[in-house]
Amino acid sequence: MSVDSVRLTDVRKTFNGHEVIKGVSLEVKKGELVVFVGPSGCGKSTLLRLIAGLETPTSGQIDIAGRDVTYAHPSKRGVAMVFQSYALYPHMTVFDNIAFALKIQGLPKAEIEHKVNAAAETLQLTHLLKRRPKALSGGQRQRVAIGRAIVRQPDVFLFDEPLSNLDAALRGQMRVEIARLHTKLNATSVYVTHDQVEAMTLADKIVVLNAGRIEQVGSPLDLYRKPANLFVAGFIGSPRMNTIKARVREVSSDAVGLDLPQTILSVPRVGAQVAAGANVTFGVRPENLHLAATDEEAHLSGYVILIERLGGETFAYVTLKDSEGEPLIMKLDGEAALYNHQEVRLKIDLNRAHLFAEDGQAIGVSPDFADKTDESVHV
Amino acid sequence: MYSNKWIGSLYITPFVIGFLLFTAFPFVASFVLSLTDARLQDQLGAANFVGLSNYTEMAADSTFRQSLGVTFAYVFITVPLKLAFALFIAVVLNFKLKGIGLFRTAFYLPSILGGSVAIAVVWRFVFAGDGLLNQALAGIGIGGVNWLGEPTTAMFSIVLLRLWQFGSAMVVFLAGLKAIPEDLYEAADLDGASRLKQFFMITLPLLTPVLFFNFIMQIVQAFQEFNGPYIITAGGPLKSSYLLPLMIYEEAFKYFNLGYSSALSWVLFIIIAVFTAVAFWSQKHWVFYAQDRDDKGGH
Ligand SMILES: Nc1ncnc2c1ncn2[C@@H]1O[C@H](COP(=O)(O)OP(=O)(O)OP(=O)(O)O)[C@@H](O)[C@H]1O
Numbered sequence: 148m149s150v151d152s153v154r155l156t157d158v159r160k161t162f163n164g165h166e167v168i169k170g171v172s173l174e175v176k177k178g179e180l181v182v183f184v185g186p187s188g189c190g191k192s193t194l195l196r197l198i199a200g201l202e203t204p205t206s207g208q209i210d211i212a213g214r215d216v217t218y219a220h221p222s223k224r225g226v227a228m229v230f231q232s233y234a235l236y237p238h239m240t241v242f243d244n245i246a247f248a249l250k251i252q253g254l255p256k257a258e259i260e261h262k263v264n265a266a267a268e269t270l271q272l273t274h275l276l277k278r279r280p281k282a283l284s285g286g287q288r289q290r291v292a293i294g295r296a297i298v299r300q301p302d303v304f305l306f307d308e309p310l311s312n313l314d315a316a317l318r319g320q321m322r323v324e325i326a327r328l329h330t331k332l333n334a335t336s337v338y339v340t341h342d343q344v345e346a347m348t349l350a351d352k353i354v355v356l357n358a359g360r361i362e363q364v365g366s367p368l369d370l371y372r373k374p375a376n377l378f379v380a381g382f383i384g385s386p387r388m389n390t391i392k393a394r395v396r397e398v399s400s401d402a403v404g405l406d407l408p409q410t411i412l413s414v415p416r417v418g419a420q421v422a423a424g425a426n427v428t429f430g431v432r433p434e435n436l437h438l439a440a441t442d443e444e445a446h447l448s449g450y451v452i453l454i455e456r457l458g459g460e461t462f463a464y465v466t467l468k469d470s471e472g473e474p475l476i477m478k479l480d481g482e483a484a485l486y487n488h489q490e491v492r493l494k495i496d497l498n499r500a501h502l503f504a505e506d507g508q509a510i511g512v513s514p515d516f517a518d519k520t521d522e523s524v525h526v
Numbered sequence: 527m528y529s530n531k532w533i534g535s536l537y538i539t540p541f542v543i544g545f546l547l548f549t550a551f552p553f554v555a556s557f558v559l560s561l562t563d564a565r566l567q568d569q570l571g572a573a574n575f576v577g578l579s580n581y582t583e584m585a586a587d588s589t590f591r592q593s594l595g596v597t598f599a600y601v602f603i604t605v606p607l608k609l610a611f612a613l614f615i616a617v618v619l620n621f622k623l624k625g626i627g628l629f630r631t632a633f634y635l636p637s638i639l640g641g642s643v644a645i646a647v648v649w650r651f652v653f654a655g656d657g658l659l660n661q662a663l664a665g666i667g668i669g670g671v672n673w674l675g676e677p678t679t680a681m682f683s684i685v686l687l688r689l690w691q692f693g694s695a696m697v698v699f700l701a702g703l704k705a706i707p708e709d710l711y712e713a714a715d716l717d718g719a720s721r722l723k724q725f726f727m728i729t730l731p732l733l734t735p736v737l738f739f740n741f742i743m744q745i746v747q748a749f750q751e752f753n754g755p756y757i758i759t760a761g762g763p764l765k766s767s768y769l770l771p772l773m774i775y776e777e778a779f780k781y782f783n784l785g786y787s788s789a790l791s792w793v794l795f796i797i798i799a800v801f802t803a804v805a806f807w808s809q810k811h812w813v814f815y816a817q818d819r820d821d822k823g824g825h
């Protein structure tokens with residue numbers, strides 16, 4: 148078995164008596180692209196900076212490529228980082244920015260030129276090498292920042308929200324470029340973002356962080372299909388999962404019966420551990436809510452209060468009858484015939500529903516996802 | 527609206543009157559005087575127009591040449607030393623240490639007191655034959671140095687007075703240092719650059735606009751230094767610390783040569799103007815402006 152590229156063991160970090168990272172253990176395999184997601188202030192950047200060596204952990208251990216680097220200098224860890232602000236040296240040309248680390252290493256001039264040119268080629272920066280950062284667009288600056296990282300041929304790339312300063316179109320484009328680059332270099336990468344789409348599309352493995360703790364680790368689709376708790380369920384997926392408060396009515400070997408404000412549901416469940424009478428949260432993703440064709444197949448009814456037409460798809464916000472809870476969001480076809488204030492009956496795809504206990508932990512899994520594991524995960 | 531305008535103008539009249547009376551008028555008057563043989567004790571009407579003869583006279587005036595040489599020496603020694611010292615202290619005070627605010631205040635204090643006559647007087651006591659410095663030296667068994675009696679040490683004492691006022695330059699440097707984004711140093715850390723390399727490859731280039739500003743300010747101020755030589759050394763010994771501003775003063779108020787003194791002050795003005803102009807011209811070769819859109823900064 149090969150050694151993990153990055154291994155964190157019960158890492159903790161305290162700032163001014165305030166614990167920000169509360170015991171994180173994690174393994175990143177060689178060549179894997181791991182994405183940290185989580186709400187603002189949950190410690191994503193701090194964790195990344197701990198790996199980079201820009202912060203020192205209060206306790207715990209950090210290994211990179213099988214070596215304990217917990218207290219090693221940032222330059223001695225074999226990591227390169229791409230900063231959110233790009234952190235380009237404003238007084239140096241693009242060439243000098245990319246060459247900086249190599250110059251510090253004291254490489255011969257010819258070798259530096261060769262490496263910088265190769266990196267510039269990969270990132271389509273060749274025609275910009277003589278410019279200074281201020282004469283570049285945001286996307287170009289971003290590429291220079293990446294170029295500065297790749298010339299060093301590090302064991303691990305660290306990205307802290309590298310695309311967050313770009314506009315939506317450019318972000319999409321750079322995301323594809325980063326994915327391509329990752330496939331090409333096949334280097335271990337840790338990538339911080341708060342962007343759903345970046346996390347889902349780029350990651351081999353997503354780490355969901357919340358308040359300095361790991362909530363769940365898994366492939367994007369695993370997290371989507373089998374969120375371990377309400378937090379992950381709410382965080383992964385956009386628009387977010389709909390939730391309805393419910394009470395357990397009865398429990399059988401393969402289903403849980405629920406009392407909902409409007410109705411009674413029997414939710415198929417694999418491995419559910421819950422007792423009758425328990426307060427639970429019932430969850431269903433927007434794409435698993437459908438318009439019922441007949442009264443018989445309808446589970447819920449309500450009124451459309453808002454319709455968002457995106458062209459390819461339509462989001463409808465529906466308030467349930469006799470309910471003051473949040474409106475449910477449905478994801479429908481782009482051409483779905485629907486109008487505001489329309490009374491609608493909803494059908495729930497119960498085989499893809501979710502159930503969470505009062506403490507937020509998932510209760511069993513839905514039968515459709517029970518034995519699915521994401522085949523694209525690195526092993 | 528109209529009355530507002532008038533009230534606005536009213537508010538700036540003190541400045542305008544002050545400027546006209548104490549800056550613009552002397553500026554013009556000194557030039558006119560420099561073309562005459564006016565003497566302080568005479569009626570102005572008694573003065574004769576003498577053309578540029580005050581200026582040509584300087585060429586033959588050995589005191590002027592001595593003073594000019596000393597002034598240049600003073601400027602060339604104090605400006606780089608003071609800038610280097612101020613920058614050094616600024617870098618030290620930029621470290622994130624406990625109680626750093628206290629140190630910053632302490633280091634800035636001399637500048638508030640620094641230029642004043644009182645401090646120059648104190649300085650004279652320190653460097654006097656039986657002054658503090660010699661007493662201290664005697665305490666550790668070193669014989670008295672005649673600080674103000676020897677040309678080199680006299681110059682040293684007024685140079686030191688200027689260095690002691692590093693605070694204002696230091697504060698400007700400190701502000702400049704704070705404006706350099708922290709992540710540039712973090713990137714450089716990851717790239718393996720030592721602190722020293724970071725200073726020369728990142729800090730210094732990014733600090734050049736501030737350095738330039740301080741350089742101009744210091745040049746202008748150093749050429750006009752008066753308190754030190756006037757109070758501490760009286761320009762001596764042997765005119766070894768006889769800076770131009772002191773000579774201008776003495777020509778006018780000791781020897782009453784108002785015309786010649788005015789001509790001297792115009793020469794000083796031109797020297798400062800030339801130095802400033804050269805500095806501004808040289809900018810494009812060494813000052814880097816990050817905001818500059820048309821990419822003409824050099825390095
Ligand atoms: N140097 C520091 N000193 C004190 N507190 C800090 C420091 N750095 C981070 N923190 C605190 O640690 C917590 C986590 O910060 P961090 O920057 O890691 O969050 P984040 O997940 O990256 O958030 P965002 O998505 O907004 O970038 C925050 O509460 C922050 O205030």
Ligand SMILES: [Mg+2]
Pocket residue numbers: 191192193
């Ligand atoms: Mg962050």
